[in-house]
Amino acid sequence: MQKFTQLNGLVAPLDRANVDTDLIIPKQFLxxxxxxxxxxxxxDELRYLDEGFPGQDCSQRPLNPDFVLNQPRFxxxxxxxxxxxxxxxxxxxxxxxxxVDYGFRAVxxxxxxxxxxxxxxxxxxxxxxxxxxxxxxxxxxxxxxxGYRLLIDLPAQTVTTPSGEVLRFEMDPFRKHCLIEGxxxxxxTLQDADAIKAYEAKQAAHTPWIFN
Amino acid sequence: MAQTLYDKLWDAHLVKQRDDGTALIYIDRHLLHEVTSxxxxxxxxxxxxxxxxxxxxxxxxxxxxxxxxxxRAQGVSGIEDExxxxxxxxxxxxxxxxxxxxxxxxxxxxGIVHVVGPEQGATLPGMTLVCGDSHTAxxxxxxxxxxxxxxxxxxxxxxxxxLIQRKMKNLLxxxxxxxxxxxxxxxxxxxxIGEIGTAGGTGYAMEFAGSAIxxxxxxxxxxxxxxxxxxxxxxxxxxxxxxxxxxVKGRPFAPKGxxxxxxxxxxxxxxxxxxxxxDKVVKLDAASIEPQVSWGTSPEMVVAVNxxxxxxxxxxxxxxxxSWEAALKYMGLKPNQAITDIQLDRVxxxxxxxxxxxxxxxxAEVAKGRKVAATLKQALVVPGSGLxxxxxxxxxxxxxxxxAGFEWREPGCSMCLAMNADKLGQGEHCASTxxxxxxxxxxxxxxxxxxxxxxxxxxxxxxxxxxxxEF
Numbered sequence: 001m002q003k004f005t006q007l008n009g010l011v012a013p014l015d016r017a018n019v020d021t022d023l024i025i026p027k028q029f030l031x032x033x034x035x036x037x038x039x040x041x042x043x044d045e046l047r048y049l050d051e052g053f054p055g056q057d058c059s060q061r062p063l064n065p066d067f068v069l070n071q072p073r074f075x076x077x078x079x080x081x082x083x084x085x086x087x088x089x090x091x092x093x094x095x096x097x098x099x100v101d102y103g104f105r106a107v108x109x110x111x112x113x114x115x116x117x118x119x120x121x122x123x124x125x126x127x128x129x130x131x132x133x134x135x136x137x138x139x140x141x142x143x144x145x146x147g148y149r150l151l152i153d154l155p156a157q158t159v160t161t162p163s164g165e166v167l168r169f170e171m172d173p174f175r176k177h178c179l180i181e182g183x184x185x186x187x188x189t190l191q192d193a194d195a196i197k198a199y200e201a202k203q204a205a206h207t208p209w210i211f212n
Numbered sequence: 213m214a215q216t217l218y219d220k221l222w223d224a225h226l227v228k229q230r231d232d233g234t235a236l237i238y239i240d241r242h243l244l245h246e247v248t249s250x251x252x253x254x255x256x257x258x259x260x261x262x263x264x265x266x267x268x269x270x271x272x273x274x275x276x277x278x279x280x281x282x283x284r285a286q287g288v289s290g291i292e293d294e295x296x297x298x299x300x301x302x303x304x305x306x307x308x309x310x311x312x313x314x315x316x317x318x319x320x321x322x323g324i325v326h327v328v329g330p331e332q333g334a335t336l337p338g339m340t341l342v343c344g345d346s347h348t349a350x351x352x353x354x355x356x357x358x359x360x361x362x363x364x365x366x367x368x369x370x371x372x373x374x375l376i377q378r379k380m381k382n383l384l385x386x387x388x389x390x391x392x393x394x395x396x397x398x399x400x401x402x403x404x405i406g407e408i409g410t411a412g413g414t415g416y417a418m419e420f421a422g423s424a425i426x427x428x429x430x431x432x433x434x435x436x437x438x439x440x441x442x443x444x445x446x447x448x449x450x451x452x453x454x455x456x457x458x459x460v461k462g463r464p465f466a467p468k469g470x471x472x473x474x475x476x477x478x479x480x481x482x483x484x485x486x487x488x489x490x491d492k493v494v495k496l497d498a499a500s501i502e503p504q505v506s507w508g509t510s511p512e513m514v515v516a517v518n519x520x521x522x523x524x525x526x527x528x529x530x531x532x533x534x535s536w537e538a539a540l541k542y543m544g545l546k547p548n549q550a551i552t553d554i555q556l557d558r559v560x561x562x563x564x565x566x567x568x569x570x571x572x573x574x575x576a577e578v579a580k581g582r583k584v585a586a587t588l589k590q591a592l593v594v595p596g597s598g599l600x601x602x603x604x605x606x607x608x609x610x611x612x613x614x615x616a617g618f619e620w621r622e623p624g625c626s627m628c629l630a631m632n633a634d635k636l637g638q639g640e641h642c643a644s645t646x647x648x649x650x651x652x653x654x655x656x657x658x659x660x661x662x663x664x665x666x667x668x669x670x671x672x673x674x675x676x677x678x679x680x681x682e683f
Contacts, residue, residue, distance in 0.1 A: 017535055018410055018510050022650040027631045031276065031295035033250035033302050035363075051638075051656040054295050083531065085411040088444065089650060091346040092248065093362035114414055114446045115346055119362035173232045174376070185364070186259070189372040192228055192236055196264075196374055199227045199238055207338065209467035209475055210240045212267070 002124040003182035007105050007152045009078030012068050013142045019082055020089035021116065025098040029054055038094055039101035043069065069102075073146045081138055082109045087116025096120040106152055108159070110135050121175045122185065126154060128169045154180060214485035216382045217449050218417040221357035221482075225340045227374055237377045240339040242369050243325045244271035244312070246303035247631070248344025252367035253306040263310055264373040270334050271307050271314040273300045274324045275631045279594050279621035283633070287318050296632060323597025323623040326350040326564035330434065331599055333463025337452045337479040342369055347564045347647065349440040353433035354460070355452035355482040357417075360441065380447065381491040383416035384484075387424040389498035394681040396574065397432030398566060398645070398664035400424065400496070401439040402504035406514040408494055413445030416492065419484060420450050424498035430459040431570035438565045439647050442511040451483030505551050505677055506649045506662040508539035513649070515551060517667065517679045523547035542651055543659050544639060552677050554661065557640035559584075559591040559672040560654070561618075561665050563628035566645035567596030569603050571665040575645075576609040578669035578683060584617035585675030591618045592634065594626040618672065630655045643671040 029041045031054055040058040047069060049062040063070045069077070080099070086109040087095060096119050099107065106126040120127050130138070141161065142148045151160040154176065159167040178185065189196075204211050215223075227236040249271070256262070263269060276296035283290050288304065291297035300317060307314035315321040315328065322328070326347055329335040335351045341358040342348060344366040351358035365375055385404055405412075418440045425433065433450045440448030450456075457476060460466050467475045484490075502516035513536075515522070524540065524547060527533035540547065545554070561567075561575050572595060584591045593613045595601035601623055604610055610620045627634040628646035636642050636658025645668050649660035663671065670680040 016538075017531055020510075020648075020650045022648070022653050026652050026656075027629050030247050030631065031293075031299050033254070033299060035251045035254075045652050045656070085414070085444070088410055089346065089648065091344060091348075091360035091362050093251075093344075093364060096362075111411060111414065113411070113444060115360055115362065115441075119364065122362070122364040172234075172378070174230070174234045177232075185376055186261070186368050186371050189236065189368065189374055189376060192374075193372075195228045195236070196238070196372065200265075200373075203238070207475070207478065209336070209471045210339065211265075212465075212467070212471075 001182045001184065004105065004124055004126050004154050004179045006154070007078060008149055009105060009152065010074070010076055011079045011081050011142050011148050011150055012074040012077035013139050014068055014080055014082040015139060017083035018085045018088055021087060021092050021095040022089055024087070024095040025092065026052065028052065030092055030094050035097055036101055038098035039103070042098040042102040043067070076103065078103055078105045079150055079152070080104050080107045081135065081142060082107065083135070084110045084132070086112050088113035091115045093119045093123070096123045096125045100125050108135065108138065121179055124179065124182065126152065126179060128152070128159060130167060130169060134167060214487040214489065216484040216488045216490060217355060217419055217451055217482060218357065218380070218382055218447065221338065221340065222379055224338065225357065234376050234378055236374050238340060238374055239342055239369050240268065241334060241341040242269045243329050243341065243343035243348070244269060244366070245275060245325045245345065246273045246299045247275045248363050249306065249366055250299065250302045251363045252370060253310065255367040256370060261371045263312065263370045266311050268373060269312045270329070271303060271312055272322050272325055272328050273303050273317055275625045275629065276300050277317055277624040278633050279624050279626050281622060284318060284622045293633070320598040320602065323600065324564045324567060324625055326438065327567060327596030327600060330354065330430070331463070331597055333460055333466035336460060336466065337456055337482050342375065346441045347438050349446065349448040350434050350438040350564060352437040352440065352448040353430060353450050354456055355450065355479070357447060359446040380417045381415055383413055383418045383445065384490040384493045385418060385420045386422040386493060386495045387420065387498050388422040389424055391424060391498045391501065392681065394666060395501055395503055396664040396666060397428055397435040399501050399504045400498070401436045402506065402511070402514045402662060403496060403501045405439065405443045405511045406504070407496065408443055410442060410510050410512045411444040413440060413443040416445050417447040417449060418443065418445035420448065421484070425450060426453060429570055430455060431568040434568065435565055439511070442647055452479045503664065503667050503680055505667070507543065507545060507551065508536070509542055509649055509651050510539070511647070511649060511662060513539055514662070517551055517677055519551055521545045521547060521549045521551065554641060555587065555676050556643050556671055557589050558636060558642045559588060559668050560627040560642055560644040560646065561592065561668050562594030562596065562626050563646035564596065565647045566665050567594060567600065569600055571645065572600070572604050572609050575665040575669040576612045578666050578680065579616040579618065579673065580612050582616055582673045584672045587675040588672060591672040592621060592627060593618045594621040595623050597623050627654055629653060643668045643677065
């Protein structure tokens with residue numbers, strides 16, 4: 001997993017509430033048995049004017065010129081700005097895989113759906129929750145100025161705007177630690193293998209049918 | 213201290229509380245399917261890890277499996293779509309390699325993972341249960357702590373039998389009173405989502421209680437918990453009672469003999485204490501719930517069947533107006549259009565929400581002796597498992613459907629999510645008993661309307677939405 005410390009990233013505004021995981025990566029692309037290669041199909045139904053199929057060469061497909069990621073000024077953006085309840089819907093981790101594969105390192109929104117909120121940081125994707133008024137203001141600023149970048153500092157838990165305004169965000173200490181160090185959860189949990197075995201031994205007497 | 217059901221389940225599975233506020237929670241049961249597991253098995257192989265406790269796992273392919281007899285006849289090798297075939301084959305290979313029990317494609321016990329778990333007694337009260345699918349909330353109907361996880365967590369559970377979690381808050385949805393005839397569990401949950409919105413349950417474990425819930429069958433309770441995630445809650449819950457015990461008893465994975473008695477003594481404690489405190493309470497009157505139909509592209513966009521498509525000009529705020537306008541455009545509907553005027557192209561009865569025997573009986577009762585409207589291109593009935601299909605055929609439901617002009621299919625997720633051959637065409641309207649009406653969910657450009665099985669059957673006969681109470 002890629003470590004996340006600081007990022008000075010170009011911002012793309014996706015002005016839409018309840019961006020669901022079917023929208024982020026449509027179902028036909030979930031048939032892959034790999035973790036990579038989803039980037040060209042990120043937001044497939046918004047991004048292209050035709051229907052997409054797995055394995056096709058997306059460079060030949062007709063682009064939707066109205067979609068934000070197709071506009072020249074938002075090429076190479078690394079920070080996605082969106083509205084409330086981002087990532088709602090299915091548990092598919094293909095959604096954060098697609099965002100990361102495309103090149104996004106962080107998503108800023110007023111709220112995130114629970115399962116997506118859990119999945120994203122495990123793939124090095126930082127989710128930043130800012131209040132609705134602030135997000136509204138950021139939308140206005142991004143739309144008003146080309147090349148708009150935000151400086152994200154995870155250790156300090158701050159987002160700094162081009163005008164120098166510093167916005168603080170909340171972050172779970174465990175997720176923060178794993179993101180900064182690029183740590184794998186499984187290794188951390190296996191350090192507690194003895195506690196897991198002790199729990200199982202205790203439960204085997206209390207609820208033996210679980211272990212049948 | 214008085215506890216909620218969620219508090220009790222959490223405490224019973226706490227392996228270790230950590231200083232940073234996270235907790236290690238033990239997972240009793242892990243269900244797997246072909247879509248979200250291949251990368252997790254690959255991760256195990258790369259790290260040279262083995263499953264922690266093999267018998268915690270149960271797998272079956274569901275999302276990609278074709279539902280026509282023709283394609284099913286040759287098993288995996290008969291799946292025409294190459295990427296689907298590879299995914300199903302990969303699940304078989306992984307389960308064989310690691311020694312995980314799997315109900316393969318043409319096993320009588322195969323089906324949608326959330327139908328199979330309860331049917332086998334692999335879902336039991338008091339368990340923690342996870343699966344790489346957001347509709348795992350379904351299993352909360354058994355007073356089990358169940359939720360969907362991503363692929364990293366599938367791998368985490370395989371390797372450690374635990375998950376790192378933070379405790380959620382408690383939300384109570386209290387539904388009292390008696391449902392009107394023709395109004396079902398599906399209408400309750402759609403009405404709840406319409407009331408609290410798709411993010412109304414975010415951060416909460418959502419318990420359903422009240423006389424309208426306790427009088428539901430297990431099938432109805434599963435339908436309700438299944439869609440907790442559509443209201444933002446990863447976890448749906450219903451307390452354990454006699455209806456739960458009667459359903460579980462005698463199923464293949466359920467405890468037997470002395471262990472059954474020991475289990476029942478414990479399971480009888482699995483309900484929220486009378487004076488338990490919830491962080492939020494929402495009350496609904498069952499008698500006032502009407503048959504629901506979704507009109508938009510989010511499950512919160514629902515109205516009663518006799519209602520009208522809303523007018524964006526009357527939206528409470530600017531963001532809502534924009535999302536209504538976008539939804540109307542995608543759905544090809546006009547403001548103030550009557551729901552009963554929406555003409556349908558296809559009807560789908562199935563999915564992990566509504567493909568159990570009771571759902572099929574409700575649809576068959578409406579379809580009996582009638583004919584699917586000639587204007588419809590297709591009306592599908594897809595049982596949730598091989599065993600549901602067998603039971604339905606023993607009851608003669610298949611004949612009722614076929615005589616009425618429905619197609620009777622093999623078990624799988626089918627048209628709920630268009631990962632298999634069953635799909636909507638662009639612009640087609642579908643009355644669907646599934647759970648999500650997101651853009652493109654049932655096929656590129658497809659237009660989904662979520663309804664109950666009885667409402668879907670009535671719509672199939674009429675060719676448009678009708679009030680099943682007057683049908």
